[in-house]
Structures are given as structure tokens and as C-alpha cells.
Amino acid sequence: MMPFGTSSICAICRNQPSITSCEGCQKKFCTTCLSQHRDQLSMELDDLVNHRNELSEIINSASSNNTNNINPCFEEINRWQNEMHKNIDRIAIIAREQVRQLLSEASKNVRTELDRISHDLQQRQKTGGYVEGDLDRIKQQLTSLNGIVQRFNEQIRIDTYNTNSINWDTLLVVIPINASQKNIKVPNVSTNSMLYSSYNQSKSFFLIV
Template sequence: MAAATTDRNFCGICRKAKGISKCEGCSKIFCYNHFVDHRQELNQQLDEVEVTRDIFQQTLSEHASELKYHSLEQQINDWERDSIEKIWQTADEGRKLLLKYTAKSITDIEITLNQLTEQLKQSRQANDFVETDLCQWKEQLIQLTDELNKPSKITIRQDSKALVNKIYVAISTGKCC
């Protein structure tokens, strides 16, 4: 019967005609000793896959528990910091300009008030004033008060162009294979 044995009954390792087991995964035939070796090799490979899986699972757990350290989230944090900095800087520039103009405006109001005070003193001393003078002085005080409380030359406007560009999170839904 040995002459009737085909290549399919030979062990894939030692080529002896004692092939008794076929591996369903690789379709090779092995003798008993080599089949045990083959199974041990497969078990070692499975162990390696499990170790790799365990390492990946640990990495995944770390990422899940520390999402704030993700590089994409860092990009959002950087955008936020830069945007806030631009806003603070723009607001600070506006405050400085407002303070500068307000100081000049107050100085101008003080000069006008001093002139009015001088007119009032002179009119009182000379006892030379009429009703129209009183109306004019009252109107001047109202205008100075209005200018102090709501400066007519100062307004706050917003530019139509965005100071900060909005960011978006784009998620691709492309599926592979």
C-alpha cells in the first residue's frame, strides 16, 4: 500500500508517509509529532496576538480616560487661547483709545466750564445779566453734562469682519473595505 500513497498523505515537514492530521487553517498535512509542533506554533502566535491586543486595549483605555490630551483637542485649545488673546488685545486697544479721548474730552469740558465760571463771576460782580443770559448758561451746563455722561464724539461699533474665525470639527464618514 505504500506505493498507493499520494503526496497528500506525506507530512509537510518531514515528508514521511505518516501524515495523519490536516490543519484546516493552512491545509497542510502533518505527522503526529509535527502536528503537535504546528499547534504549539499557532498557540504562540495566538499568544502574541493577545499580547498585542492587551497593549492596544490599554492604549485605548488611556486615550478614553485622557481625551483632553488628544492632539486634535490640543488644536482646539490653541485656537481658543489665540482667539481669547485677540479679543483681549482688541478690547485693551479700545479701552486705551477711549481713556485717551475721555481724558482729552474732560480737559475740554473743564476749559469750557472755567470759561463759563468766569462769565458767571463777571456778570454777578457787574450785576449785568438778563434772562437770555441765564437761559444760555443753563443750556451750556446741560450740554456739558450731556457731553460728560454721553460723549457725542465717541461711539462703539463692531466691524462686520469677524475678529475670530470660527472653527469646525469635520468628521469623515468614509468607510473602508
């Protein structure tokens, strides 16, 4: 067998004579290794496509209105929202209990006076010991108690002034960490350096030597 020059030996197997040269890596390959080299480039291209698809999914997710977005900022917003709800619920529960206590205390005082009037009426019914003046006095007492009962709701007021003074728009603020990221520029890639997975489309990458 006629010996081959070093420059004519396949760059992969280092045994067979090279017949083609890759424009990308400038290496020479035999017929068998040429296919192997193209397969390797094809796998690298597939990896790039997969990487591109992953980036596309992340970008689409970031720009969508999906509430299940994986961005941790959404989780933090949800935690804040839940915490605010808990605080509001807690304050509302305390306020309701305070209203109940005030109403209970007010009704207790009225109940004591009403029980006294009730006892007086029962005794007078049994004994018949009453005249016009007694009835007028009891009537005035009942009218007075009725006025107090009717004013129960007026004796308690809910003050929401502090809530009205809250600047709700400043309670939760979204701050971009790096504003310069808004103008990200991707470097241009020459069309001649693009890879094609199809072997038939790759003929322009090789020269017959």
C-alpha cells in the same frame, strides 16, 4: 529504533514522530511540540486581541465628546480659539484706551472753562462786585457746561458694523481629507480561520494521523 519517514517527523523538533496535523499550517507535530505550537498561536491571538483593544480605544476616543481627545485637530482648534480670544482682547483694550483718551480730552476742555468760572465766582465773593446780570451770565455758563458734560457719552459711538458683516461660520471649517474613508469596508474573515487560545477548544484544528 525504527526509522520514521520524513513526512512523519515532527515539523518543530525534527526528531520525534508526528501524531497530529494542524489544519491551519498543514504541518505535523509530536505531542510535546503540539503544545508549543498551540502556545505560539495563543500568543499571536493575544497580540491580535491587544491590537484590537488599542483600535477600540482609538475609535471610542474619536467618537466621544471628551475635550481631551488626542486627535491633533482638537489641539489646532484650541490654538485657533485662543488666538481669536487674544485678538479680540487686544482690539477691546485698544478701543477702551481710545474712549478714555477722548473722554479725558473732552473733560480737560470743560475743566479749563470751569476753572475760569470758579475763579470769577471766588473774586466776586471776595469783592462783592456782582449784580443780577453777572449772576445770570455765570448761571448760563454753568448750564452750558452741564449740558456738555451730560453729552459726554453721546459724543462717542462704538461702531461694530465690520463685526456684524463677518461670516463667523466660515472662519473655521473642518474638511475631511478623504471623504471615501467614510465607507470603509473590512474584508470578511472565514470562521474556520479564527484562532482560539484554549487548547481544549482547538481540537478541531488537528487530525490524528
